[in-house]
Amino acid sequence: MTQRETACQVIPFPAAKRTGRIQRVAGFLSTQRGRGGEAYWQRITDDMHRQMTKAGIDPDTIARELEEFRRAVAGAMVQGGAA
Template sequence: MRGLSPHAIGDAVCTVLPFPTVRRVGKIRRTVEVLSDRTGKGGNQYWKQVIAGMRTQMVSAGLADEVIDQELRAFADEVFGRIRNYRQPETNGAA
């Protein structure tokens, strides 16, 4: 299973299953909304805060570095994909 990070606690082993970042719809929408309103330094600073916060949460949850990187890339792909769609003007079928 992908994304599993086993951790030993005494004799027991537990496995942390991450909630996929691409399913965090509220976080994605909010991030898109803020980044769409901010440009330059302000947008970059906000993005760094979002990613740093998410990374900290995942590290605290015990996820492996490669899983964290994969999840953050997936989150970024989703956010910036939505921003591209958000900024494209509607053509209403006109070519």
């Protein structure tokens, strides 16, 4: 690293705090069964993964954020708050 280069860490907005997106995804998934829901979930998580990768977020953080998002969506579905 040269004097002009500095190391930085990109910190994403916590995926589990994206309440609007969590509610939309949970609402949609609660109405889908089988392949439709699976394809939608895969598309959502692929898009999130791609965005975080493009932003320079490290793979461990991406995995952790996606897992927290999954838990938040599952929790919203259990609570019946998906709308």
